[in-house]
Amino acid sequence: MTHKIFIDGAAGTTGLEIAERLAGRSEFTLVTLDDTQRKDAAARREALNDADVAILCLPDEAAREAVALIDPASGTRVIDASSAHRTADGWCYGFPELIGGERVADARRISNPGCYPTGFLGLLAPLVKADLLPAAWPYTVHAVSGYSGGGKALIERFETGKAPAFRGYGLAMGHKHLGEMQTHAGLAHAPVFSPAVVDAFRGMVVEIPLQLSAIEGAGEAAALLEALEAFYDGSQVVSVHPDFDLPSELLLQPDANPRDDLQLFVFGSEDGTQARLIAMLDNLGKGASGAAVQNLNLLCGLPETAGLHLPSA
Ligand SMILES: NC(=O)C1=CN([C@@H]2O[C@H](COP(=O)(O)OP(=O)(O)OC[C@H]3O[C@@H](n4cnc5c(N)ncnc54)[C@H](OP(=O)(O)O)[C@@H]3O)[C@@H](O)[C@H]2O)C=CC1
Ligand SMILES: CC(=O)N[C@@H](CCC(=O)OP(=O)(O)O)C(=O)O
Incomplete structure (x- = not known):
């Protein structure tokens, strides 16, 4: 059939x-x-x-x-x-x-x-559900996207004329993805969201920085990583990067090939007080x-x- x-x-x-x-x-x-x-x-x-x-x-x-x-x-x-x-x-x-x-x-x-919510929710939703991060915390999310995220109009802007190396936007604080992020993570507050576009066709990095020591009830970075590993165990699409092999930099390549997976990383400070939850994906792929x-x-x-x-x- x-x-x-x-x-x-x-x-x-x-x-x-x-x-x-x-x-x-x-x-x-x-x-x-x-x-x-x-x-x-x-x-x-x-x-x-x-x-x-x-x-x-x-x-x-x-x-x-x-x-x-x-x-x-x-x-x-x-x-x-x-x-x-x-x-x-x-x-x-x-x-x-x-x-x-x-x-x-x-x-x-x-x-x-949405592409940004895929990274945000892929990181946060399982951790809130597991009570390792509170639903009531006012989260922040930073992200950069390839310019194809803005469809034909943004592609034309970046590919004809002089493309900016970096374009921050969403400055009126009302990005259309906020409701989706809040609803599907079950949060009390919409996150503060700072999206940006860089001069690469595809790919994105979505980051939730956490001052763990200030968040009552938050798990340590190792516990967050362990919970994500358990949650996505067996997934062919979502991978959680192991802590024994964390990269020292995350790169978006201007000529990256299409890919449909979602990569998750948990970086933690040595003293355990801070963490950076980071997702990498192709906005046109899993996004x-x-x-x-x-x-x-x-x-x-x-x-x-x-x-x-x-x-x-
Ligand atoms: N690009 C991305 O990374 C992502 C996009 N999306 C969403 O997917 C949707 C499509 O985005 P994207 O492909 O980037 O956008 P594009 O602008 O590249 O494509 C949209 C297409 O829709 C056509 N169109 C517009 N109005 C009509 C209509 N009334 N009837 C039929 N066709 C119409 C346009 O025609 P024309 O060619 O004449 O302009 C265009 O071909 C959007 O809602 C976007 O927000 C979601 C996640 C990520
Ligand atoms: C770089 C860029 O402009 N990105 C788009 C989001 C792309 C996306 O996820 O599409 P949806 O509109 O379907 O949610 C934006 O910020 O509006």
């Missing part, structure tokens, strides 16, 4: 990378609309309702529009890569490592996590297209990591 997949937004950055991961997979028939039809509501309605799974790679407003075009009786299941439905009722938050792959497999509406393909595999009852770019063990 082949599954009919419609990518709405297939000409965009995320859509193209999903198509690349699905290319050559005989389990899927891929439907896309040509340039004259890809923004035509009638053509989209037909393709959306005709698909077994629709993957939305659109700006938020267009993603909401796409969902409204789907007749519930059509049976089309949806994976939305946008941030339109990440805390919405009736939507499954498509982070299988956190919620369990079976919940994704059973869902009809799946919202892919977007790789996550969509992982969720698609689960939805279709296929091996979870088929078609993913994972570093060989």
Whole structure:
């Protein structure tokens, strides 16, 4: 049996990378609309309702529009890569490592996590759940992303004209990922979030610095690491770096290849008073297209990591 997949937004950055991961997979028939039809509501309605799974790679407003075009009786299941439905009722938050792959497999509406929240939640959610870090603490998160994280518009800005080496943003303190980070980590407060873009196409580093000595009830760095190792034990997608082999620097390469894994690190000071929780991922991989393909595999009852770019063990 082949599954009919419609990518709405297939000409965009995320859509193209999903198509690349699905290319050559005989389990899927891929439907896309040509340039004259890809923004035509009638053509989209037909393709959306005709698909077994629709993957939305659109700006938020267009993603909401796409969902409204789907007749519930059509049976089309949806994976939305946008941030339109990440805390919405009736939507499954498509982070299988956190919620369990079976919940994704059973869902009809799946919202892919945002790229920054994938790093933030991948680090923090298991530790809060294990009571090693308190839900009531006001966390801070710093991050840098490759410029493809901003889609076609930011790619054009960085690739034509003079690209900045560093672009800090989110300075109005209202980044759209805050609600998603707070909700899915079960936090009392939204984190203070300082995102930035660097002059590399893909890749990101997401960091939660912790003054452990000031946080009542916090575990030591070694305990945080041990809990993450236990939580992700057996995962083919999320790896927790061992403390006996920690790198002395973390590098994003401007010409990095696509990858769909998530790497987690816990750095601790010698006196045990401070820690830096750090996640590295490809914003277009586990942060977007790789996550969509992982969720698609689960939805279709296929091996979870088929078609993913994972570093060989
Ligand atoms: N890039 C990333 O790293 C990540 C992106 N996402 C999310 O995924 C979604 C897609 O992002 P990305 O691929 O980066 O964005 P892009 O801007 O690269 O692509 C978006 C695509 O949607 C098309 N589009 C816009 N409006 C409509 C419409 N009404 N009907 C049909 N097509 C439409 C655009 O057309 P046109 O080509 O004409 O502009 C474009 O091809 C966004 O919601 C983004 O926030 C999520 C995680 C990470
Ligand atoms: C570098 C950059 O601009 N990144 C995007 C987030 C990319 C992402 O995760 O997409 P969603 O919009 O679907 O959450 C931003 O900060 O808005």
